Amino acid sequence: MDKTVRFRIRVKDDTADVKVMIFHPMETGYRRDKNSREIIPKHFIQTVNIAHNGKQIMQVHWSRSVSKNPYLNFRVPNVSKGDEFKIVWNDNMGKSGVGTATIS
Amino acid sequence: MRLTKERRVFLHSALVLIGSLMVPTKVLSRWDDNAYNKVDITESFFSIGITNPGNLIEANDVIELSLPEIAENGAIVPITVHSKVMNTERIFVFAEKNPQPLVSDYIITDGVEPFAASRIKMSETAFVHVIVLANGTFYRASRQVKVTIGGCGEE
Numbered sequence: 001m002d003k004t005v006r007f008r009i010r011v012k013d014d015t016a017d018v019k020v021m022i023f024h025p026m027e028t029g030y031r032r033d034k035n036s037r038e039i040i041p042k043h044f045i046q047t048v049n050i051a052h053n054g055k056q057i058m059q060v061h062w063s064r065s066v067s068k069n070p071y072l073n074f075r076v077p078n079v080s081k082g083d084e085f086k087i088v089w090n091d092n093m094g095k096s097g098v099g100t101a102t103i104s
Numbered sequence: 105m106r107l108t109k110e111r112r113v114f115l116h117s118a119l120v121l122i123g124s125l126m127v128p129t130k131v132l133s134r135w136d137d138n139a140y141n142k143v144d145i146t147e148s149f150f151s152i153g154i155t156n157p158g159n160l161i162e163a164n165d166v167i168e169l170s171l172p173e174i175a176e177n178g179a180i181v182p183i184t185v186h187s188k189v190m191n192t193e194r195i196f197v198f199a200e201k202n203p204q205p206l207v208s209d210y211i212i213t214d215g216v217e218p219f220a221a222s223r224i225k226m227s228e229t230a231f232v233h234v235i236v237l238a239n240g241t242f243y244r245a246s247r248q249v250k251v252t253i254g255g256c257g258e259e
Contacts, residue, residue, distance in 0.1 A: 015217070028225070030203070046135040050216075057215030059133060063140050065199060065207040065225045067180045067255075073221035 005087050005099025016076040016103060021069060022048070022089055024097075028064040043093055045070060051086045052076055079103055133211055140206050145198065145233075148205040152196055153242070154235070160244045163189065167245035169234050175226060179255030184221040185210075187236045187243075192218035194237040201230035225255040 008019040022045065029042025048060040058074060076085075083103045090096045139151035149157055170184040185195055195210040195218065202225070210220045218236075226232075229250045236243040 028203075052215055055215060057213050059211040060220075061133075061135050061140075061209045061211075063204060063207050065202050065204070067223040067225055071221075071223050073184070073219075075217040075219045076215065077217060 002097050002099075004097035005089070007085065007087075007099065007101035009085070009101055009103060011079060011103060014078055014080075016079040016083075016085075018074050018076060018085060018101075020072045020074075020087055020099070022072070022087075022097065022099075023069055024089070024091065026064065026066055026068045026070060043091060045089045045091045047090045048072065049088045050074065051088075052079075053083055054086075141204055142206065143204055145200050145205045148198060149235075152206070152209075152235070153237075160235070160242050162245075163236065163243035164245045167234055167236055167243060169232075169245045169247055170221075171232055171247045171249055173248075174250045174252065176252045177255060178226040178228070178251040178253055180223050181226050181249060181251075181255070182221070182223050183232065185219065185234050185245075187212075187218040187238075189218070189236045189238045189243050191238045192236050193239075195220055196235040196237070197224065198233040198235065199224060199226050199230055200233065201228050202226060226251045227254045 004023045006021045010017045024045050025043055027040050027043040031040045032038065033040055042064055044064045045062050049056060050058040057076065060072065062070065081103055085101050087099045088096060142148040142151050146157060154160060166188040168186040168188065172181065175181045183197065187195060192212050194212060197207040198205045199207050207224050208222065212218050226249060231246050231248050234245045
């Protein structure tokens with residue numbers, strides 16, 4: 001497990017409001033380094049897979065136009081205590097990250 | 105009678121198998137390089153299957169879209185979409201004047217609400233279009249966001 005994914009989950013009427021923050025630079029490839037003036041290569045998350053108790057419930061595709069340290073909020077109905085959410089992200093440089101959270 | 109029952113059981117398990125094979129292909133759609141690299145909004149729409157933007161169903165009343173009227177910092181523009189379109193399968197977000205207009209897309213299953221919120225970058229004042237795909241039909245909600253400082257290029 002890495003520390004790139006942070007969760008905040010609130011349950012109301014059996015529906016989970018899940019807020020996720022992923023630590024990632026989300027570089028557009030248009031910015032220049034302040035000192036070297038070199039173009040900073042594009043580096044951004046392309047897919048985020050979201051599973052609820054092992055079942056895929058949502059897939060997200062992102063572009064370079066998603067803000068740095070992306071924030072994602074989604075809602076999952078029919079949840080119970082002990083349910084697990086798993087987030088897996090993959091970026092254009094072949095890097096990935098995983099995060100899990102359990103409803104307490 | 106026994107044969108019929110076995111046949112029924114077989115058909116049922118066959119259908120379950122086909123169903124389980126189909127679900128992952130729908131959910132695990134590939135990141136579409138072509139669509140995400142289009143630079144023109146019409147071509148960008150076309151790349152996701154909107155062959156004629158004139159056929160888009162304007163749905164500002166059934167797609168709840170929350171965006172700031174004025175974004176002082178184009179690097180962080182909060183957006184919330186809640187689709188009330190029945191059987192929403194997919195939610196696409198476009199920023200019309202960004203270098204590549206397609207910003208994101210969300211593949212929705214019955215395991216989540218047709219709802220998504222995030223933060224996007226906008227290079228300049230432009231319309232944000234949210235396209236919802238449901239039952240093979242594209243629905244649109246649009247809103248203009250005035251951007252004071254663009255958020256795509258220079259630091």
